[in-house]
Amino acid sequence: MSRRDEFVEQMKAQLDEWNTEIEALVARARKASAEAQHRYQDDIERLKRRRDETQRRLEELQYAGEAAWDSLQQGFDDAWELLRKALSDAQRHEPPPKDVNEADEESPGSRSPGGSP
Numbered sequence: 001m002s003r004r005d006e007f008v009e010q011m012k013a014q015l016d017e018w019n020t021e022i023e024a025l026v027a028r029a030r031k032a033s034a035e036a037q038h039r040y041q042d043d044i045e046r047l048k049r050r051r052d053e054t055q056r057r058l059e060e061l062q063y064a065g066e067a068a069w070d071s072l073q074q075g076f077d078d079a080w081e082l083l084r085k086a087l088s089d090a091q092r093h094e095p096p097p098k099d100v101n102e103a104d105e106e107s108p109g110s111r112s113p114g115g116s117p
Contacts, residue, residue, distance in 0.1 A: 004062075008058065011058050015051065015054065015055060015058070019051065022048065022087070025043065025044055025090055025091070026044055029041065029044065047086050047087055047090055050079070050086045054076070054080055054082075054083045057076040057079045060075075060076075061073060061076050
């Protein structure tokens with residue numbers, strides 16, 4: 001197997017892993033509150049667009065001739081980095097627990113007299 005083929009196979013394997021992680025985010029979003037689902041959905045849509053772009057560039061790279069390899073490699077590297085960052089950002093984006101959201105919605109002056117919320 002050539003060095004190029006090895007590179008493409010490694011990138012395909014990494015994309016497969018990231019697809020699994022995206023699906024895990026989809027599953028997590030299904031269990032989240034409606035507000036959190038909306039935030040997750042934005043992240044997931046962005047991830048899927050980045051994944052599709054990266055996949056397209058990898059296919060171009062796989063079938064490129066030697067002369068086009070360097071320029072296509074840079075475009076792939078850029079798409080790869082954007083996908084990696086988007087996935088990292090989405091994984092860090094944990095919605096706060098529901099009780100924190102509810103507490104944030106109430107201002108101190110909106111509590112009923114007598115100290116009960």
